[in-house]
Amino acid sequence: MIGGYRGKEGQWAFVLHRISGLAILLYLLLHILSIGSIAISRDAYEAVHAVESHWLFSMGLVFVTAGVLYHALNGLRIIFMDFAGWGVKIQRELFYVVLVISAIGGILTGVLTLMRVLAEHGG
Amino acid sequence: MIRAKRFEDAKAQATGNAELFWWVFMRVSGIVLMFLVLGHIYMTFISVPESQSASYETIVTKLQQPVWKLYDWLIMVLAGLHGVNGARYVMEDYLPNKSTRFWVKAIFYTIVGVIFVWGTIGLYTFKPEL
Numbered sequence: 001m002i003g004g005y006r007g008k009e010g011q012w013a014f015v016l017h018r019i020s021g022l023a024i025l026l027y028l029l030l031h032i033l034s035i036g037s038i039a040i041s042r043d044a045y046e047a048v049h050a051v052e053s054h055w056l057f058s059m060g061l062v063f064v065t066a067g068v069l070y071h072a073l074n075g076l077r078i079i080f081m082d083f084a085g086w087g088v089k090i091q092r093e094l095f096y097v098v099l100v101i102s103a104i105g106g107i108l109t110g111v112l113t114l115m116r117v118l119a120e121h122g123g
Numbered sequence: 124m125i126r127a128k129r130f131e132d133a134k135a136q137a138t139g140n141a142e143l144f145w146w147v148f149m150r151v152s153g154i155v156l157m158f159l160v161l162g163h164i165y166m167t168f169i170s171v172p173e174s175q176s177a178s179y180e181t182i183v184t185k186l187q188q189p190v191w192k193l194y195d196w197l198i199m200v201l202a203g204l205h206g207v208n209g210a211r212y213v214m215e216d217y218l219p220n221k222s223t224r225f226w227v228k229a230i231f232y233t234i235v236g237v238i239f240v241w242g243t244i245g246l247y248t249f250k251p252e253l
Binding site: 033049 | 133150154156157164169172173174177178202206213234238242244245246248252
């Protein structure tokens with residue numbers, strides 16, 4: 001699919017939608033697996049949580065958030081294309097709007113998370 | 124898999140009612156998930172200090188209210204179905220061999236099923252230890 005790229009925005013939107021979707025699904029499954037340890041015992045949960053509290057994981061969550069933002073907004077773009085003629089007409093412009101909002105949201109989340117992590121670990 | 128751009132086309136293209144159902148489901152669940160997931164991210168990682176985020180006490184306090192249990196369970200089920208159906212589209216696109224596709228799907232659905240049961244048990248049977 002990526003090899004068949006012809007330089008059109010729609011194709012990039014499609015590829016990014018699939019990659020972000022699969023990444024979010026993988027995250028969801030790992031998230032359920034790890035947080036489900038709460039059913040075993042408090043100690044089990046806290047052992048898992050101690051690992052996931054590492055600042056690297058917190059920064060990793062910024063990418064999850066940006067991916068979710070992109071997937072959600074591009075999903076809306078798809079719905080506009082499905083149900084309204086104007087959605088098809090401006091799908092290329094909408095793709096750039098989706099990219100810009102996702103990037104802004106990702107950077108904002110990144111800055112917020114960085115400040116939280118620094119406050120926590122005494123920077 | 125339906126490649127339609129509009130509901131009428133989707134209806135015409137659908138090979139069966141199930142396929143049309145999933146086409147509609149992806150759109151409806153997508154809109155609901157937008158609010159559920161972005162709300163979940165905001166409540167867990169933006170509006171709570173780092174030290175409290177996902178700490179045992181925070182989670183137990185939250186899950187003592189049935190409405191948050193339902194919220195989390197709804198996210199899990201909707202995102203799960205939405206994600207698994209998305210993965211099915213991907214598998215149908217990239218695995219042309221019928222028997223390979225069958226086995227990959229069977230193993231994938233089994234793993235996801237087990238994880239879902241695990242998550243549901245975690246959500247509904249844990250005893251708070253405070």
